[in-house]
Amino acid sequence: MEDQTIIILLSLLFTMLFVVIRHLNKNLFHPMLMIPLAVQFIKIDEHETSNKRLSYTLFQMLSFLAIPLTIRYYDIKFEENTIGLEHYLDPAFKLLFWSVMIGLFFLLKTFMEYIAFHLLDMRNILRSFIKYKLLLVNYCSVLMVPVILINEFNDFDLSVKFNHILSGLIIIYALGQLMYMTRQRKLILSNLHYFILYLCAFEFGTYFVVYHLMID
Numbered sequence: 001m002e003d004q005t006i007i008i009l010l011s012l013l014f015t016m017l018f019v020v021i022r023h024l025n026k027n028l029f030h031p032m033l034m035i036p037l038a039v040q041f042i043k044i045d046e047h048e049t050s051n052k053r054l055s056y057t058l059f060q061m062l063s064f065l066a067i068p069l070t071i072r073y074y075d076i077k078f079e080e081n082t083i084g085l086e087h088y089l090d091p092a093f094k095l096l097f098w099s100v101m102i103g104l105f106f107l108l109k110t111f112m113e114y115i116a117f118h119l120l121d122m123r124n125i126l127r128s129f130i131k132y133k134l135l136l137v138n139y140c141s142v143l144m145v146p147v148i149l150i151n152e153f154n155d156f157d158l159s160v161k162f163n164h165i166l167s168g169l170i171i172i173y174a175l176g177q178l179m180y181m182t183r184q185r186k187l188i189l190s191n192l193h194y195f196i197l198y199l200c201a202f203e204f205g206t207y208f209v210v211y212h213l214m215i216d
Helices: 002-024 026-033 039-045 052-061 063-073 084-088 091-119 123-142 144-153 162-183 185-190 192-214
Strands: none
Touching: 002 026, 002 052, 002 063, 002 144, 026 039, 026 052, 039 123, 039 162, 052 063, 052 123, 063 091, 063 123, 063 144, 091 123, 091 192, 123 144, 123 162, 144 162, 162 185, 185 192
C-alpha cells in the first residue's frame, strides 16, 4: 500500500511537470515527446525558442524522480562496495545516493563526449548531438513510470520484468541515435572511423562495463 501511494504521488508530480513544460513552449513539447524519432527535435533545436533551456531542465528533472522509483519498485540490488561510501549510508538514503550517482555518471559521460567530439573537430553537430543524447537518456528513464503504473494497477495480471523493459529501452536508445545520425550521415560517413570508435568506447563498452560492475 505504501508503494502504491508513492507511485501515485510521483505520477501526479510527473503530470504537473509535463503540464508546466507544455505551458512553457507548446512547439517544443511535442518534439520532446517524440525524441526517439529525432527529426522534430532537430528542426526545433536549430532555432532559438522561448524557455527552451528551462523546458529541457524540467524534463531532465523527471529522471531524478523516475530513477529512485524504478530502483525501489524493482528492488534493484547493486554490487556491495561498488562505491565505498554507500556502505556507510542509512538504507533510507541509499535510493537518493544511487539516484545522484547515476545522474552524475550521465553528466560525466556527457562531459567526456564533449571533450572527445571537440578533439575530433566535429563542432558543427557537437552541441546538438550531445544535448539530444542526454534528453534521449532522460526520455528512456521517464518511460519507466508508465510501465510501473501499468504493472501496479492493471487488472490482467500483467507484469513487465525489469530485464524486459531494460532491453526495450536499449532498443529505443539505439534507434534514437540511429535516427539522429541518419540526418547527419554526410558528416558521419566522412568520419566513419571516428564514429565507430566513439560507439565502442562511449556506448557499447561503457554501458556494458557499468552494468556488470554495479548490478548484482
